[in-house]
Amino acid sequence: GLNIHFLHVKPQKVPSGVQVVPLLLLHGWPGSVREFYEIIPILTTPQKGRSVVFEVVAPSLPGYGFSDGASKQGLGSAEMAQIFNKLMQRIGFKRYYVQGGDWGSIIGSDISVLFPDHVIGFHSNMCFVNSLMSNLKLFLGSLAPIIINASQLEIEINYPLSAKYSFIILETGYMHLQSTKPDTVGVALRDSPVGLAAYIIEKFTTWTNPAWKDLDDGGLTKKFTLDKLLDNVMIYWVTSSITTSMRLYSENFNKARRNSGIDSLPVLVPSGCSRFRYELAFLPRFVLKDKYQKLLTLTGHEDGGHFAAFELPEVLAKDVFDFVEEERKSVQIKQEL
Template sequence: MLRLQVLKETFFGLNAAQQQLVIGTAAAAGGILAYIVHQRRHVKSIPLGEGWWGTEEKPLIEDDKIYPFHVQTSDKEIEDLHERIDRTRYTDPLEDSGFHYGFSSTYLKKVVSYWRHEFDWKSQVVVLNKYPHFKTKIEGLDVHFIHVRPPHRENQKVLPLMLVHGWPGSFYEFYRILPLLTENQDGVVFEVICPSIPGYGFSEAPHKQGFDSLAAARVFLTLMERLGFSQFYLQGGDWGSLITTNMAQMKPQCVKGLHLNMFSSSTGFKVLLSLMIGPYLPFLVGFSREDVHRLFPFFEKNVWDILRETGYLHIQATKPDTAGCGVNDSPVGLAAYILEKFSTWTDLGNRDLADGGLERKFSLDDLLTNVMIYWTTGSIVSSMRFYKENLKSNPEKRPDAKTGIFVPTGLAAFPGEPMHCPKSWAQIRYRNIYSYTFMPRGGHFAAFEEPQLLASDLVQFVRKVEKFCRTSM
């Protein structure tokens, strides 16, 4: 009150011209502030664009029918696999090297022995066909997806949800979480669509250059529209995180909520300042104790580990076809290449273990089923090309990097994720965060590793969004 009285006395002590100058300056400042607030609240979007990735010429009207699809195998396919496995050459590992040099050949022999003599691919094909599979033609490509509806109950509100995988995963990552999402949890139940990214698994690979996350986002928006959904929820990790984020940027009016288990922010002064101040005065830059624990020392916990673990990215973002021809020809090479990621990205500490800690979170049947999806479809090279297409130019200059995300967003920060992103960083890009959860355990493959944890966080996020939607109507 004393300050207000001083300001009043100062103002009325000015002459008329000075008072007008003060009023004008205040009005201008208020106008600028109002404009900034309006711009932040204004939901921006990025262009949908267009594309055609098929071999044939684009027709005037594309076939929009949806066809049932079944995963199949044959004795010939299995015999070929076994013959190739039997001809494998191994290199002895260095002493006490664990997984620091990559997949240990000592443990690889054990995995391959199980694959050759005990793994039953025909039984796993039956497991894959547990849920209904479909294909539909979009932008010249046969796009594969599974569509799982919940059991019918009277007066039950069903929410459409798309789950999107990444590399080197597949739609199969979600098989453990699907029963949790399609059963009523706290009044929330989902109808789930899990597509395969074009070039992955049973989705046809693009035949032309340029198929990036923006193209995938547009294809999946078309898929949801074709299935009759005008509004829906999205969930993703790895490439699925970027694809679903792009979907929310392209058609924010269609995305009721976006839930991610991997996320990042653009770099800039705020991030640099928080790295300098964060270890000492975390509260000044919006860091929690858990953020400090996960981030610092920054170079040791993040930068050096990222450098150690992203060799594959540089190869795939530059010459995917060169590296890909080897793993596409050798099933054992493919298994080592893929499964090493399921070891390290689950927990970086697994590099110290002789078996890479693989069977702590996964069964060999589940791991090899994911490998077989890549092997039987011959999709490893086209999946690797997705890195090349997304990293041909500076990602920071893409339209999606310059556009905020304004849809309700839920973020699940798993401790085993190779790179931690604090909420204060995420807010630079994701402008409407409803929930940010420090998950107690789990890594990069959240739905595969910790389906119950991920499902619970997703449900709680959706409950918040649905409550807001009801009260705002």
């Protein structure tokens, strides 16, 4: 088996009438549990007017940070979903909420599809759909925006499609490299702390606000501190986990994953999506509702990027609280009916 590192934070001094609910919090690449240091205290502190507070479990993904990497091929997001469901059961949570971005979103989606009886609800700050139908809908929306009933922000971000796809192609070169040759680039990054820092921190510029890449310092200190960014880099460096972390791409973008059909299956548990303006995937409601069939909350923020928990912890925490309370309200209404 694999040793899985995780943070487990319980709320203190919970007022009467406030229920503690379990939340599995999942990071992605090139992040780590360091992304959650600012949001966890908010989630685990009772908030005025809120009926719930969270007991947070935030694991390092297998092959990331202080969690063991696989010794053989075959550990993709679906397998990680099984590991994390088992982790939550062992801690004592038969049912729980899930929140994630980046790979955390994909793993969270897989958990929700594979273990719907255990997932109370799923929230993500990178709700993603990549199907023939979703891409066709986006294309039709570019021809006749009036038929898609999209918000002004959704239209601004997704159209024209040529600009959107040009940006995606520009920013996903790393993905092709890590999906095909993760060990090759891993050797170089594991041997150079400066190279590793440059490779990782560049993402915190272009994925937080693409306009920052034209600034002398990449705009890094506009939303982060250098200490916080280097904390994240050091987790990869001291654990020599950059290579094993990148292998997740090759384990997912392959024939076996496509043949599994899991990406085409809908998420049937109650879901919520937070969308931040500079996220790589800011999809409109008319696309998302095909996959997330019980979409209870959907927010669109004028600011923010890929690392929402790290960049705007208060904003994301509010969305998570709102989603869970909406889910609980919907269950109560059903019970009353």
